[in-house]
Amino acid sequence: MSDYIVLVKQVPDVSQITDNAFDPETGTLIRTRLASVVNELDAQALAFASYMRQISGDQKARIVVLTMGPPMAVEVLRYSLGRCADKVVLLTDRALGGADTVATANPLAFAVRKIVKEILKNDHDYYVVCGMQSVDGDTAQVPPQMAEELGLPCIAYVTSAEFKRNRFEFTRIISGGSQVVAPKKLPAVVTVAKYEYPLFASFTKTRWANEAEVITWGSEDIKATHIGVKGSKTSVIRVFPPGKSSRKCQHVNDAKSLAKVLVDGFKSGDGHAGQGKDAKTSRYALPLKRASLFDRSFEGTQKEQADYRLLADKLAEAGAKAPDQIDAAMKEKVLASSGGQFHQKALDDMIGGLKCTEPSFKGEVWVVAEHSDGVVHPATFELTGKARDLADSLETKVGVCLAGSGVEPMAKELIAAGADNVYVIEDKLLAVFDAIAYRKAIADAINTYWPQIVLYAATPQGRMLAPMVSYRVGCGLTADCTGLDIRDSSRKGDIGLLLQTRPALGGNVMATIRTKDSRSQMATARPGVMKRIPADASRKGKVIRHGVSLSQDDISLDIIKTELGAGHVNFGASVIVSGGKGMQSRDNYEHLVGSLCEGLARTLDTRVERGASRAAVEQGFIERAHQVGQTGTSIGPKLYVALGISGAIQHMIGVANTETIVAVNSDPNAPIFKQCDYYIVGTVEDTIPQLVEALAAV
Numbered sequence: 051m052s053d054y055i056v057l058v059k060q061v062p063d064v065s066q067i068t069d070n071a072f073d074p075e076t077g078t079l080i081r082t083r084l085a086s087v088v089n090e091l092d093a094q095a096l097a098f099a100s101y102m103r104q105i106s107g108d109q110k111a112r113i114v115v116l117t118m119g120p121p122m123a124v125e126v127l128r129y130s131l132g133r134c135a136d137k138v139v140l141l142t143d144r145a146l147g148g149a150d151t152v153a154t155a156n157p158l159a160f161a162v163r164k165i166v167k168e169i170l171k172n173d174h175d176y177y178v179v180c181g182m183q184s185v186d187g188d189t190a191q192v193p194p195q196m197a198e199e200l201g202l203p204c205i206a207y208v209t210s211a212e213f214k215r216n217r218f219e220f221t222r223i224i225s226g227g228s229q230v231v232a233p234k235k236l237p238a239v240v241t242v243a244k245y246e247y248p249l250f251a252s253f254t255k256t257r258w259a260n261e262a263e264v265i266t267w268g269s270e271d272i273k274a275t276h277i278g279v280k281g282s283k284t285s286v287i288r289v290f291p292p293g294k295s296s297r298k299c300q301h302v303n304d305a306k307s308l309a310k311v312l313v314d315g316f317k318s319g320d321g322h323a324g325q326g327k328d329a330k331t332s333r334y335a336l337p338l339k340r341a342s343l344f345d346r347s348f349e350g351t352q353k354e355q356a357d358y359r360l361l362a363d364k365l366a367e368a369g370a371k372a373p374d375q376i377d378a379a380m381k382e383k384v385l386a387s388s389g390g391q392f393h394q395k396a397l398d399d400m401i402g403g404l405k406c407t408e409p410s411f412k413g414e415v416w417v418v419a420e421h422s423d424g425v426v427h428p429a430t431f432e433l434t435g436k437a438r439d440l441a442d443s444l445e446t447k448v449g450v451c452l453a454g455s456g457v458e459p460m461a462k463e464l465i466a467a468g469a470d471n472v473y474v475i476e477d478k479l480l481a482v483f484d485a486i487a488y489r490k491a492i493a494d495a496i497n498t499y500w501p502q503i504v505l506y507a508a509t510p511q512g513r514m515l516a517p518m519v520s521y522r523v524g525c526g527l528t529a530d531c532t533g534l535d536i537r538d539s540s541r542k543g544d545i546g547l548l549l550q551t552r553p554a555l556g557g558n559v560m561a562t563i564r565t566k567d568s569r570s571q572m573a574t575a576r577p578g579v580m581k582r583i584p585a586d587a588s589r590k591g592k593v594i595r596h597g598v599s600l601s602q603d604d605i606s607l608d609i610i611k612t613e614l615g616a617g618h619v620n621f622g623a624s625v626i627v628s629g630g631k632g633m634q635s636r637d638n639y640e641h642l643v644g645s646l647c648e649g650l651a652r653t654l655d656t657r658v659e660r661g662a663s664r665a666a667v668e669q670g671f672i673e674r675a676h677q678v679g680q681t682g683t684s685i686g687p688k689l690y691v692a693l694g695i696s697g698a699i700q701h702m703i704g705v706a707n708t709e710t711i712v713a714v715n716s717d718p719n720a721p722i723f724k725q726c727d728y729y730i731v732g733t734v735e736d737t738i739p740q741l742v743e744a745l746a747a748v
């Protein structure tokens with residue numbers, strides 16, 4: 051029978067952020083001003099492991115909880131002991147600090163090995179159970195990367211488990227629906243996306259927890275291969291506050307006023323229309339393609355850009371025309387005339403940087419294609435458009451890596467969307483997505499052709515596959531990027547780097563990250579942010595077939611059932627009304643969403659379609675095909691009305707391209723109110739009938 055190793059993390063409590071938690075000068079979050087709590091999804095993972103133990107009927111199964119963090123992280127271990135943990139391990143060492151996901155997953159994997167050896171006495175019948183992601187990192191990369199280090203299958207985004215025929219079957223979230231799977235063999239890693247049954251600590255257990263042994267290991271005890279800043283493969287180069295939402299976020303007092311706003315807004319089209327998209331700035335050009343050899347206007351930070359502008363002016367005054375003409379006398383002149391702006395060493399570095407003109411990375415810009423039933427995922431087309439832009443700047447080609455069975459016909463569409471080369475990996479064993487088989491195929495292609503950039507869609511599939519592939523090929527990875535730009539860091543001799551910008555800490559800060567110590571720069575990018583370029587059927591491209599040897603041993607999961615949305619939903623309609631879990635029942639959904647759809651169709655004289663949040667679909671309020679969001683459909687109507695929907699990121703990603711978003715929610719602090727144009731605080735039961743009546747009177 052299985053044992054359980056649960057990973058928990060101590061994180062800042064981002065749900066309690068107040069204004070004084072931000073640095074007034076930089077606008078960034080001061081983490082020490084926030085309380086530390088157990089990461090909510092890890093608490094759910096702990097409860098999930100306890101539930102697994104209970105339904106397996108094996109009360110002797112051990113739950114060992116592991117955390118990596120500062121000494122104070124012992125608090126989350128006491129929390130775990132007070133609930134269901136039998137043993138706890140604290141991995142703590144200054145040397146482990148400042149790590150990215152690679153240098154976090156690696157020591158955790160080594161600690162898991164030591165737990166298996168010393169606590170589980172080499173019994174390999176175990177599950178590693180973790181939360182899907184932590185609120186501070188928000189990457190979801192650590193569990194799959196740890197699985198890759200341990201050579202284990204990883205079942206991500208699990209929402210429930212059943213114990214049948216002496217094994218666990220897990221229900222997990224996938225694009226377009228859900229799937230029931232079981233690992234072919236143990237051990238295995240499971241990440242929990244949602245488990246809403248909390249564990250409570252009894253008084254006796256809490257007393258015991260406060261005295262129980264905490265096994266403490268340092269970095270020397272586990273002998274990991276990648277730790278801390280040194281072992282990381284990405285580095286943060288800038289943290290900055292997120293831009294203000296470009297939505298209006300306007301409170302409306304009553305249904306009558308809301309009806310007027312809806313009708314006026316729809317008729318005048320005063321919405322948001324495509325704002326927040328991947329903003330166009332002037333396109334990067336390689337140094338030798340710029341008008342002046344001293345032009346360094348694409349440095350990674352504004353300070354570096356300003357320094358190089360000043361240097362270019364001073365060099366021109368000193369009579370220099372090219373970097374190799376700069377002699378000692380000219381340097382003296384620059385130093386003397388720059389008003390103390392440059393020191394000798396900085397000046398030498400900057401002039402050295404001017405001599406660097408060749409890109410630091412070589413190779414194509416790649417996109418890893420996602421597809422299902424012969425249809426390419428829209429996010430793959432968006433990324434191909436972005437890759438085209440990046441490749442044109444870097445004067446290289448766009449490659450799309452297309453793995454599957456019977457996938458070659460899709461190559462034509464990818465070429466029309468901007469690809470120069472489509473690398474096709476065909477194998478019957480790739481007919482259904484299995485992360486272990488796919489990561490082997492894609493890593494093999496990367497190891498053969500070494501593109502300089504690899505982009506994956508930040509869908510459940512991409513966020514599972516990319517961490518495994520990047521770890522396998524030894525490269526850094528940035529999760530869920532909303533900005534990708536090419537920039538230089540000339541002083542360090544780095545030209546044509548991919549700067550990867552992403553929200554972190556629950557969207558409270560933005561971070562710009564670069565790859566280091568890697569042969570390729572890798573990122574997952576948020577669907578709906580990058581722009582697809584118009585398809586051009588006359589574009590020419592090549593299909594390159596890449597063979598990879600796969601066997602049944604590469605298939606890690608039994609796929610027991612897949613449930614995908616079926617039926618046609620007209621998401622091209624100009625108005626979509628969605629109901630969430632706040633609709634309370636299928637009858638309420640039917641009656642309230644139905645009546646508002648009819649009212650809007652009549653008053654605005656337009657087609658109106660029904661949508662839903664994932665939670666509403668899971669409650670059975672409406673069929674799966676109506677789900678809007680990251681794992682449903684991404685839509686861009688003129689008007690989106692969200693009824694009883696909280697505004698989770700996975701939902702809002704799917705409506706980012708909507709012109710006007712209106713929300714009705716009974717919770718005055720509902721997160722959706724900060725992401726919409728107009729909102730009303732009230733129950734759907736009270737508000738919708740009034741709104742329908744008011745619409746009829748407009």
Ligand SMILES: Cc1cc2nc3c(=O)[nH]c(=O)nc-3n(C[C@H](O)[C@H](O)[C@H](O)COP(=O)(O)OP(=O)(O)OC[C@H]3O[C@@H](n4cnc5c(N)ncnc54)[C@H](O)[C@@H]3O)c2cc1C
Binds near residue numbers: 243632666681695716
């Ligand atoms: C990998 C992954 C992918 C996902 N993909 C998607 C996706 O594609 N689409 C999606 O929607 N979600 C997705 N989710 C789930 C998402 O994280 C949220 O759980 C989900 O969007 C919540 O739906 P909801 O807002 O309807 O429910 P809740 O978050 O439970 O919110 C219900 C809201 O209703 C309000 N309410 C309650 N009663 C009333 C009332 N009487 N009147 C008015 N308001 C009321 C509450 O205040 C609350 O704000 C995904 C999650 C994961 C992990």
